[in-house]
Amino acid sequence: MSTDSTALFTDQYELTMLSAALADGSAHRRCSFEVFARRLPDGRRYGVVAGASRLVSALSNFCFGDPEIEVVSRFLDDATVAWLREFRFTGDIDGYREGDFYFPGSPILSVRGTFAECILLETLSLSILNHDSAIASAAARMVSAADGRPIIEMGSRRTHEESAVAASRAAFIAGFAATSNLEAVRRHGIPGAGTAAHAFTLLHTTEDRRNEAAAFRGQVAALGVGTTLLVDTYDITDGVNSAVEVAGPELGAVRIDSGDLGVHARQVRRQLDDLGATGTKIVVSGDLDEYSIAGLRSEPVDVYGVGTSVVVGSGAPTAGMVYKLVEVDGIPVEKRSSNKASRGGAKRAVRFSRGTGTLVEEVVYSAHADPPDPEGFQSRELLVPLVRDGVATPHTTTLEDSRSLLAEGLVSLPWEGLKLSHGEPAIPVRFTDPDSWRVR
Numbered sequence: 001m002s003t004d005s006t007a008l009f010t011d012q013y014e015l016t017m018l019s020a021a022l023a024d025g026s027a028h029r030r031c032s033f034e035v036f037a038r039r040l041p042d043g044r045r046y047g048v049v050a051g052a053s054r055l056v057s058a059l060s061n062f063c064f065g066d067p068e069i070e071v072v073s074r075f076l077d078d079a080t081v082a083w084l085r086e087f088r089f090t091g092d093i094d095g096y097r098e099g100d101f102y103f104p105g106s107p108i109l110s111v112r113g114t115f116a117e118c119i120l121l122e123t124l125s126l127s128i129l130n131h132d133s134a135i136a137s138a139a140a141r142m143v144s145a146a147d148g149r150p151i152i153e154m155g156s157r158r159t160h161e162e163s164a165v166a167a168s169r170a171a172f173i174a175g176f177a178a179t180s181n182l183e184a185v186r187r188h189g190i191p192g193a194g195t196a197a198h199a200f201t202l203l204h205t206t207e208d209r210r211n212e213a214a215a216f217r218g219q220v221a222a223l224g225v226g227t228t229l230l231v232d233t234y235d236i237t238d239g240v241n242s243a244v245e246v247a248g249p250e251l252g253a254v255r256i257d258s259g260d261l262g263v264h265a266r267q268v269r270r271q272l273d274d275l276g277a278t279g280t281k282i283v284v285s286g287d288l289d290e291y292s293i294a295g296l297r298s299e300p301v302d303v304y305g306v307g308t309s310v311v312v313g314s315g316a317p318t319a320g321m322v323y324k325l326v327e328v329d330g331i332p333v334e335k336r337s338s339n340k341a342s343r344g345g346a347k348r349a350v351r352f353s354r355g356t357g358t359l360v361e362e363v364v365y366s367a368h369a370d371p372p373d374p375e376g377f378q379s380r381e382l383l384v385p386l387v388r389d390g391v392a393t394p395h396t397t398t399l400e401d402s403r404s405l406l407a408e409g410l411v412s413l414p415w416e417g418l419k420l421s422h423g424e425p426a427i428p429v430r431f432t433d434p435d436s437w438r439v440r
Helices: 012-026 053-061 066-072 080-084 115-119 122-146 161-174 182-188 198-203 212-224 236-247 261-274 290-295 399-410
Strands: 028-039 092-096 110-115 152-153 229-232 253-256 279-287 302-305 321-328 348-354 359-366 378-381 383-388 429-431
Touching: 012 115, 012 359, 028 115, 028 122, 053 092, 066 080, 066 212, 110 115, 110 122, 122 152, 122 302, 122 321, 122 399, 152 161, 152 212, 161 182, 198 212, 198 229, 212 229, 212 236, 212 399, 229 236, 229 321, 229 348, 236 253, 236 261, 253 261, 261 279, 261 429
Parallel strands: 152 302, 229 253, 253 279, 279 302, 359 429
Antiparallel strands: 028 110, 028 321, 092 110, 092 383, 348 359, 348 378
């Protein structure tokens, strides 16, 4: 595959469907496809949309050059190969904003165009949105559990190298403060963080002793007293003593990566205070998730480091989104398979809230009808233009904008929606009268 093309980030059946549709003349019928989740992952009260900007960027490189044609020509007829050589998406895409919530049935993405061009985008859309939204949804729960204390994303070593960059971005949208991944720093401007691992301390082991102080001296000499020293390679109490002895009471932070983090944090806080390092922060890491973070809320922890659980743990690797055909030539179509039903008709969505800002419900209505009356509530349309006639719409939305949208959204959820326990979605999704959805 050529360096920049995203055309082969797809499944073969999309191209075999294309071939059949071109052959029988149905390829150019006007269609609407939608991305939605039938349900939230077990235990979740809300989902967070992430990845829409990455999808639009990937779409701009969705074309078939010679390397891609060499692959697809192995199983496609000449007419389909010729069509693919000239392919560029020319349709329209609307989507929920990154950092916005979604719930069961929310029409997160609306893709409109010919069947031929829309069917090719299924896997690309789902692989990006499922991955990034799963990360953002898990990370948002952790941010809520941290209750204002910063979290560093450090999961790169637990996932694919490109997934690690996308995960850093999605976690940042959710409110994480920094990432250990330098490609995410370069590509997305996310603040970077990182100091040293156990290997650096072990490096300074001599034949007759574990020379922890020598490791600390080397790190402080290179990075200054504001650095974070890892104190649990051997004995934590000894490690803290050595850290303050080397760096002085102005030491930036100590990190604990193992054991009973709550107990250790209390002991280390007392020890630091007794040594005069009252401003030295405590960073904890080591298999943290939203539940363990919530359990540490009353402990003297200043910063959390989260890796595995945010990139491949309970929130990953998928948000369960699907990409379904909902309208052909203005006629609603729907799948009626047991447990996999879809609602026909192109849709839009609006979210209602009280005057206080508290969310009440999300209403999904026909894209061919006027939005429902808010009936005394405040309302906000959820789908925004992302692509028109195959070209990305001009916008100035930044990652900071997405972070702010989600931060404001978390405040607007009913309090039950922030619970980590099992329960109903934070707000209901209501569908208007389906008889109004057929194009008149």
